[in-house]
Amino acid sequence: MPDPVAEVDPVARVLVDVPLAHLDRPFDYAVPATMADAARPGVRVKVRFAGKDVHGFVLARTSRTDHTGRLQPLRRVVGEEPVLTPEVAELTAEVAARYAGTRSDVLRLAVPSRHATVEKEPPRDPAPTPAAPSGATWAAYDGGERAVDDLAAGGSPRLVWSVLPGDDPSALLADAAVATAASGRGALVCLPDHRDVARLDAALTQRLGAGSHVVLTADAGPAKRYRAFLAVRRGAVRIVIGTRAAAFAPVRDLGLVAMWDDGDDLFDEPRAPYPHTREVLLVRARSSGSALLLAAHARSVEAEYLLRTDWAREVVAPRDVVRERVAVGVAGADPVVAARDAGAHGRLPSEVITLLRTAVADGPVLVQAPRVGYATRLACERCRTPATCRVCHGPLRQRGPVRPVECAWCATPEPGWQCGECGHRGLRAPVLGDARTAEEIGRALPGTTIRQSSSGERVLAGVPATPAVVVATPGAEPVAEGGYAAVVLLDTWLLLGRADLRATEEAVRRWSNAAALVRPAVEGGRVLAVGDPAHPGLQALVRWDPGGLARREIEDRVAAHLPPASRVATLTGDPADLEQGLAGLVLPPGAEVLGPVPLDPPREPARAPETDQVRYVLRVPRAAGPALSAALQDLQVHRSTRKLPHLRVEVEPAELG
Incomplete structure (x- = not known):
């Protein structure tokens, strides 16, 4: 029975x-x-x-x-x-539909694993409602104070905000979150990495005290993350900050979703269905009617598109304020000076050495070097042919001044390398890393303290105000106490030379984030880039005009039918499986199928598929984006029902290369 x-x-x-x-x-x-x-x-x-x-x-x-x-x-x-609130349940359904994925995959991103011991802990007392901030820290921006007052009054402005050098983004974001909480609503702020989270955490603690907000990050540990998640779900706190793991946080009475530096690739989710944090927050803002704040030193094309369609308004400083804050130059831009200087066209022009020597007497100086390592790529000294490994044909490198030449892929030593084109045995280094850069600067400025901060190796959180040269890779620049006396941007051609749709946009974002750490121009702070002064990216940096560059990028993409003017998706897999899948794919009107393009095999043999993989790009008009996602979902359902091999589907992929 x-x-x-x-x-x-x-x-x-x-x-x-x-x-x-x-x-x-x-x-x-x-x-x-x-x-x-x-x-x-x-x-x-x-x-x-x-x-x-x-x-x-x-x-x-x-x-x-x-x-x-x-x-x-x-x-x-x-x-x-x-643990699954109705709002988040609906959100996971929308995100799964947008990215042609399954809700179960999205739910793994949205709801952390259960921790039974934490669940039995007594609930936290609700955080008190804070007083509204004055908004004075936003006064340098047109409409800045009004935006903070609007949030405190329960309004829902949608803002794209360009932050000037010299302003602390954590303080400004904290004001926005506190103003929203003062209206009795919840605020959610997503940041790229743990260093940004730590700075905003400190700013909120300083304003509201401990326990007034929670931090949600994927690397916090099961117990800590679940404890913070439950505090949000139970309504004990109104303010949530974190990395992309916080985008689905079940905030009650959501009044603000905000992001810092939405163009950072750390917001690209590496797990299926690969949603971008910005798009998740845009879905939440639209469905909940909450305020939106996209803040950055640079400006992403997607943020500019929100302004172009009048869905959001920009918050920027007047040009006279920009001129007081920013002084950016390009080494060799003056042809008269360049003609007189024999070292004007080197990797470290005389102008750079002079700036380093004078600025370091006033405090720390930042030098941004795009590559990690010593000599990251080697070439024939005579004919400039790239030097490759005799075993796997990977590029040769040198990891230190006394280290042997070796393959960057398989680490095979190449002590007796000989050029296959001209027979010469000499090598040169066309691409130098941060370690070699630090060595060269140390030789040019003997007796000067040299510090290194490298992505993936040793990242410094901050440096004191004492004189020193800090050589850092993009994204690993430490904050200097009182700001840097000068910032130097080396090898700008390397970032601009990436074979990627976003090369210029990404280069300017990385330069801007480094340049923003300098002291205001009225206090003597100066930024010097080494590169082509005629390049639009460097011109935008010199003028400090991130909006102008983003508008130019959009116009170029509209003409070429590229995102965000259109919607794209990629299909990756075995050629035969893809041909079979495309034959049954019902695409919306105006769709284009581009490809196939063979993919390079993984460097690690253990990850290599049994057959060569290819990729197709599907492109549709922007208005047909939902129909494209629906068609790809139908394709996945059809193949899943018949137990056909899996195809990798990415809607709005981070890279098309």
């Missing part, structure tokens, strides 16, 4: 954790009477599915079902905490 079911709403709609596209829908289960109170919408449950016990979430309770047979009962309720 079956167990009795609940008297009220005996049917539970459950989204099972099965990452198969054709099973990406709720299934009905009977609610046993013993679970009638515990099986609430939002709780985790375990159910029987396809002969196995699998996890899932209760989406709703109802009194009826369309299923004609007997319903399987819920196996058990896994904790009585309703």
Whole structure:
């Protein structure tokens, strides 16, 4: 005899954790009477599915079902905490539809793993409602104070904000979050990495005290992350900050979603269905009616497109304020000076050495070097042919002044290398890394303290105000106490030379983030770049006009039918599987299929697929973006139903190269 079911709403709609596209829908289960109170919408449950016990979430309770047979009962309720709120449940559905993925994949990003011990801890006391800030820190920007006052009054402005050098982004973002919380609403701020999070964490703690906000990051550890998640879900805190892991945080009465530096590639989710944090927050802003704030020193093309369509308004400083704050030059831009200087066209022109020598007497100086390492690429000294490995044909490098020449891919030493084109045995280094840069500057400025901060190796959080030269790679620039006396940007051609749609946009973003660490121009701060002064990217940096560059980029992309003027997706897989999939793909009108393009095999043999992989690019008019996503979802459902090989689908991929 079956167990009795609940008297009220005996049917539970459950989204099972099965990452198969054709099973990406709720299934009905009977609610046993013993679970009638515990099986609430939002709780985790375990159910029987396809002969196995699998996890899932209760989406709703109802009194009826369309299923004609007997319903399987819920196996058990896994904790009585309703961790999936209705708003986040709807959000995961929208994100899955936009990126042609499954809800189960999105839910893994949205809801952290359960930690039973933390769940049993007593709830936190609610944080008090803070007083509204004055907005004085925003006074340098047209409409800045009005924006803060609007947030404090319960308004929902949509802002794209260009931050000047000399202003602390953490202080400005903290004001926006506190103003929103003062209106009784929640605020969510996403930042690229843990250093940005730590600075905003300190700024909020200084304003509100400990316990007034939570930090949500993926690397916080299971217990700490789940504790912060529960504090948000239970409404104990109104302000949430974190990395991309915080984008789905279940903030109550959401009044503001904000991002710092939305163009940073750390916001690209590496797991399926590969949603971008900015797009997740835009979906939340549209559905909840909350305020939106995209803040950065540079400006992404996507942020500019929001202004172009009048969906948001910009917050910028007047030009006279910009001139007081920013002084950017390009080495060799003056042809008269360059003609007189024999060293004007070297990697470290005389103008750079002179600036380093004079500025370091007043405090720390930052030098940005685009590559990590010593001599990262080598070439024939005579004919300039790139030097490659005799085993795997990878590029040769040298990791230190006394280290042997070796392959960058397989580490095979090449002590007796000989050029295959001209037979010469001499090598030169056309691409130098930060270690070689530090060595060269140390020779040019003997007795000067040289510090290094390198991405992926040793990143300095900050440096004191004492004289020193700090050589850093992009993204690893430490903050200097009181600001840098000068900033030098080397090898600008390297960032501009990337074979990528976003090369100029990304280069200017990295330069701007480094340049913003300098002291204001009225206090003697100066930025000097080494590169082509006629390049639009360097021109935009000299004028400090991120909006102008973004508008230029959009015009170029509109003419070429590239994002954001159009929507694109990529299909990657075995050539035969792709041909089969494309044959059944029903694309919207105006769609173009570009390709196939063979993909380079992975450097690690263990990750190499059994067959060569190719990629197709699908392009449609922007208005047809939802139809493209729907068509790709249908394709995934069709292949999943028939157990056909998996195809990698990426909607709006970070890179097309």
